[in-house]
Amino acid sequence: MGKNGLKVFAPASVANIAVGYDILGFAVNDIGDEVIVREGSEPGLKIRSIHNYPSLPKDIRKNTAGFAALKLLESLGMENEAIEIDLIKNMGIGTGLGSSAASAVAGVFAVNEFIGRPYKKRELLRFATLGEQIADGSFHADNVAPSLLGGIVLIRDNATLDVVKLPAPLGLKCVLIYPLVEILTEEARALLSKSITLEQHIQQSGNLAAFVAALYKSDFELLSRSLNDCIIEPQRSKLIPHFDEVKSLAMENEALGYSISGAGPSMFALCSNSHIAENVAESIRRFYQDKKIECNYYISDINLDGAVRY
Numbered sequence: 001m002g003k004n005g006l007k008v009f010a011p012a013s014v015a016n017i018a019v020g021y022d023i024l025g026f027a028v029n030d031i032g033d034e035v036i037v038r039e040g041s042e043p044g045l046k047i048r049s050i051h052n053y054p055s056l057p058k059d060i061r062k063n064t065a066g067f068a069a070l071k072l073l074e075s076l077g078m079e080n081e082a083i084e085i086d087l088i089k090n091m092g093i094g095t096g097l098g099s100s101a102a103s104a105v106a107g108v109f110a111v112n113e114f115i116g117r118p119y120k121k122r123e124l125l126r127f128a129t130l131g132e133q134i135a136d137g138s139f140h141a142d143n144v145a146p147s148l149l150g151g152i153v154l155i156r157d158n159a160t161l162d163v164v165k166l167p168a169p170l171g172l173k174c175v176l177i178y179p180l181v182e183i184l185t186e187e188a189r190a191l192l193s194k195s196i197t198l199e200q201h202i203q204q205s206g207n208l209a210a211f212v213a214a215l216y217k218s219d220f221e222l223l224s225r226s227l228n229d230c231i232i233e234p235q236r237s238k239l240i241p242h243f244d245e246v247k248s249l250a251m252e253n254e255a256l257g258y259s260i261s262g263a264g265p266s267m268f269a270l271c272s273n274s275h276i277a278e279n280v281a282e283s284i285r286r287f288y289q290d291k292k293i294e295c296n297y298y299i300s301d302i303n304l305d306g307a308v309r310y
């Protein structure tokens, strides 16, 4: 890193976790975005370059990393500081892995470090969520909170960003499956019905409460019984090729649960050990290969650190 510059990493994340639409998410290891920040040559915050995704806007008001960092600087009256950032996108857009959120988190976390860390990590959440809002027009922290803070995070209230870090049971593994189909979050949100029945509410609340209890008890059987989304998955799964078949394969191979990651098309399985995770990943990889659908997969622990400075 050049004189006075620094580099940070913010991880990808799985939002909703089946039973917590807009209110649950966890971070994963290794996949994520990076930001390099250094002193600029003229006043104001600038995005100097965007690696791997040059079509993304460099205008800081239209870019999640730029906007999150700008909001932080404005809160301190420092928007005229000469600061340049390079954004390194290591994952595709519209994958359902929290790509725009990882950029927002990396942008704000990097600039906060660069100017001497005036805010604690937890305090960056509002700026990161404002950045993420650029991507799909709504204010929800189920990707930014885990990407920033790490672990499994519950958002009790998105408006006030009242967030709770939940325990991540030891040994819990996540398989990410990403068929190469693009789904825009804004569109996947727009297709959702605005109302649910009382019966669905009761079912989903039971599962959500039991999911949280299962994390506290490290009870994988309860976790498995809880991971059933009766509201969002039935509406969105039709956007993902062969969703029902690959979910059945995952469950036959002893996954604890299988659902859509964020708005899709990525999907995730939670598994009780790496052996099961590998079997689940391999069975789905073979299935998509037979159907001639290109697909990436990845096995990860729950990332407990969130955004980090190198």
Ligand code: HSE
Binding pocket: 015, 016, 021, 022, 023, 136, 140, 142, 143, 185, 188, 189, 262, 263
């Ligand atoms: N909770 C969001 C959704 C995550 O499912 O639309 C994607 O931004």
